[in-house]
Amino acid sequence: MxxxxxxxxxxxxxxxxxxxxxxxxxxxxxxxxxxxxxxxxxxxxxxxxxxxxxxxxxxxxxxxxxxxxxxxxxxxxxxxxxxxxxxxxxxxxxxxxxxxxxxxxxxxxxxxxxxxxxxxxxxxxxxxxxxxxxxxxxxxxxxxxxxxxxxxxxxxxxxxxxxxxxxxAVTALSGSGPAYFFLFMESMIDAGVAQGLDRDTATELALQTGLGAARMALENDVDLVELRRRVTSPGGTTQAAVESFEARGLRQQVTDAMAAAAARAETMAKEMG
CATH class of the missing domain: 3.40.50.720 (NAD(P)-binding Rossmann-like Domain)
Structure with a gap:
């Protein structure tokens, strides 16, 4: 058919x-x-x-x-x-x-x-x-x-x-995931404003950067680790930022947040079943 x-x-x-x-x-x-x-x-x-x-x-x-x-x-x-x-x-x-x-x-x-x-x-x-x-x-x-x-x-x-x-797990990753990226972009915009950019400029730059990074990840035949390595020059600005994220436990924060989302999805299924 x-x-x-x-x-x-x-x-x-x-x-x-x-x-x-x-x-x-x-x-x-x-x-x-x-x-x-x-x-x-x-x-x-x-x-x-x-x-x-x-x-x-x-x-x-x-x-x-x-x-x-x-x-x-x-x-x-x-x-x-x-x-x-x-x-x-x-x-x-x-x-x-x-x-x-x-x-x-x-x-x-x-x-x-x-x-x-x-x-x-x-x-x-x-x-x-x-x-x-x-x-x-x-x-x-x-x-x-x-x-x-x-x-x-x-x-x-x-x-x-x-x-x-x-x-x-799908709910925690892709179902709720857009909100995680929105929050991260909000934070980047606020940080840009704090460093002296006007909000419109900071917003445009952050959103286009998010779009460009996603397209690079989708359209390249290399994994995310390699893409990140290519952007991160030793001793440069990107390395300083990434090391700051790592020192403050960004990976664990993401893991914990997604675990909370998955647990809530399971609870909601029991409540509505």
């Missing part, structure tokens, strides 16, 4: 971004369906592409090959139980992008034999440069895995993990 029938439950920013990426990559808009209780959300969606829109979840799911749950975790139980019969009738793959909702919980709400992919995208997906981790239960076929690859790959890179628990 080249172009599956894809239904989105929820028409917020993430759903809109994925739909935009799908249409741009060749998925026909008439094979995309979306349901949302808010008419304004559906109107914004139709500005992106002439997709089929509904105010009724069951109608949108009927006949779908793939159902993408792009709703808040707090309403996931009600949404799943409401579409369970229609999803089972069509044999649809269900993809959840809701944080903290385990496959065990979704199977209780949707039916034990439902094919489910749980994924953790991040906010850069809104710009088409996201990083998404995915985990599939045993009911997911190879064709359905390919569907998930195509759908989430429309807004960035995708990586499969072998254990559902690994999604907590």
């Amino acid at each position: 080249e172009h599956p029938q894809i239904t989105f439950i929820g028409a917020g920013n993430m759903a809109s971004s994925i739909i935009g990426g799908l249409v741009e990559s060749g998925q026909p808009a008439d094979r995309i369906h979306a349901a949302d209780p808010f008419p304004q959300s559906l109107e914004r969606l139709r500005e992106i592409a002439p997709v089929n829109t509904y105010d009724d979840n069951t109608a949108a799911v009927t006949g779908a090959d793939v159902v993408i749950l792009a709703v808040k975790p707090q309403v996931m139980a009600d949404v799943c139980t409401g579409i369970a019969e229609a999803a089972q009738a069509s044999g649809a793959l269900v993809i959840s992008i809701a944080a903290g909702i385990t496959i065990a919980s979704m199977r209780r709400w949707l039916g034990e034999r439902t094919a489910i992919v749980r994924c953790m995208p991040n906010t850069p997906a809104l710009l088409g440069c996201g990083a998404t981790g995915l985990y599939a239960n045993e009911q997911v076929s190879q064709q359905q895995r390919d569907f998930a690859d195509t759908i989430l790959g429309a807004v960035g890179i995708v990586r499969w993990v072998e254990r559902e628990a690994d999604l907590d």
Whole structure:
């Protein structure tokens, strides 16, 4: 099946971004369906592409090959139980992008034999440069895995993990990761201002430096250690800064912060399950 029938439950920013990426990559808009209780959300969606829109979840799911749950975790139980019969009738793959909702919980709400992919995208997906981790239960076929690859790959890179628990690490790394970089850039900007630069200049220089460093890391065939070595002249300014970071335990701070994020993800899954 080249172009599956894809239904989105929820028409917020993430759903809109994925739909935009799908249409741009060749998925026909008439094979995309979306349901949302808010008419304004559906109107914004139709500005992106002439997709089929509904105010009724069951109608949108009927006949779908793939159902993408792009709703808040707090309403996931009600949404799943409401579409369970229609999803089972069509044999649809269900993809959840809701944080903290385990496959065990979704199977209780949707039916034990439902094919489910749980994924953790991040906010850069809104710009088409996201990083998404995915985990599939045993009911997911190879064709359905390919569907998930195509759908989430429309807004960035995708990586499969072998254990559902690994999604907590994905959350700590790429899910929460953009905020870490924002914080680091904020700190660089403030330091530049403290050393005499005006804030606009410091901001522009810091953001462009972040972009350039990321591109160098992505587009070179050498690892980060070597890239850092090439920038760090012995006895120079960069070495002085790096040694200061190391002396103050930057690596351990990052390790501790990501451990805290992963632990919180695990706790949230228990709270919402």
